[in-house]
Amino acid sequence: NTRESLGMTPTNIFATDRxxxxxxxxxxxxxxxxxxxxxxxxxxxxxxxDYLNGYSRL
Structure with a gap:
């Protein structure tokens, strides 16, 4: 893993619980x-x- 080889701690910002x-x-x-x-x-x-779709129910 590149992060670990650079001495960076892995982050868990996308952990399921978070x-x-x-x-x-x-x-x-x-x-x-x-x-x-x-x-x-x-x-x-x-x-x-309705306007975005080009239709209006007026």
Whole structure:
């Protein structure tokens, strides 16, 4: 391994536990967010994705 031959300690930044923990932290922090698409549906407006796809349900 090149890192070890250079005397560098291997990092575990992509360890499964760390990735799962990071995903849960994002979920906790954003749990009250509402997407623009959901806001549009609730207001009976055309969604942004409709415009991006060239279709509007107006």
């Amino acid at each position: 990735l799962i923990d990071a995903a849960f932290q994002i979920c906790i922090k954003t749990r009250h967010y509402e997407s623009l698409s959901l806001q549009s549906i609730k207001r009976n407006l055309a969604m942004e994705v």
